[in-house]
Amino acid sequence: MSNGWLPAPLDETNCDADERYTIFRRDYLDAPPDVFAPKPFEVDSRLVDGREVAFLHLTTTGSASRTHDPYRCGRIHWGRPVVQAVYTTHVTAWRKRQSGENRIKIALRSFEYLVVLAEDGKRVRLVTAFYVHDMNQRRKLQRERARS
Numbered sequence: 001m002s003n004g005w006l007p008a009p010l011d012e013t014n015c016d017a018d019e020r021y022t023i024f025r026r027d028y029l030d031a032p033p034d035v036f037a038p039k040p041f042e043v044d045s046r047l048v049d050g051r052e053v054a055f056l057h058l059t060t061t062g063s064a065s066r067t068h069d070p071y072r073c074g075r076i077h078w079g080r081p082v083v084q085a086v087y088t089t090h091v092t093a094w095r096k097r098q099s100g101e102n103r104i105k106i107a108l109r110s111f112e113y114l115v116v117l118a119e120d121g122k123r124v125r126l127v128t129a130f131y132v133h134d135m136n137q138r139r140k141l142q143r144e145r146a147r148s
Helices: 017-030 053-059 070-074 076-084 135-147
Strands: 041-043 091-098 101-108 113-119 124-131
Touching: 017 041, 017 053, 017 076, 041 053, 053 070, 053 076, 053 124, 070 076, 070 124, 076 101, 076 113, 076 124, 091 135, 101 135
Parallel strands: 041 124
Antiparallel strands: 091 101, 101 113, 113 124
């Protein structure tokens, strides 16, 4: 599902890391989203295998050890348009204190895709973004949003 304003998902069966990294660079490093100006939009610039940790979080899943996630890879190009749509009716957004940080969560109205940002007084930082394929997880996000 692309909701009409999002591009179709990329091929999930062939997640070429170099191709996905080119998209990541274009969307977050070369021309970061500007909707939170004057606060700059940043990504976690620590490197793992020569690529930013944020890229790892947009293409893999898990905690201690990360594993390839075809759903994340196939929708890596959804994150930027979802962030840019934060003040539109295409998405729903809320704030939550989580993991010791102030978080901004931006979800498609269907809650099938979520972008998580961390915000402090100086900047907004990309934490992760992912496709929510589990209906129970979507309902959990809906309840969290309703409580905010």
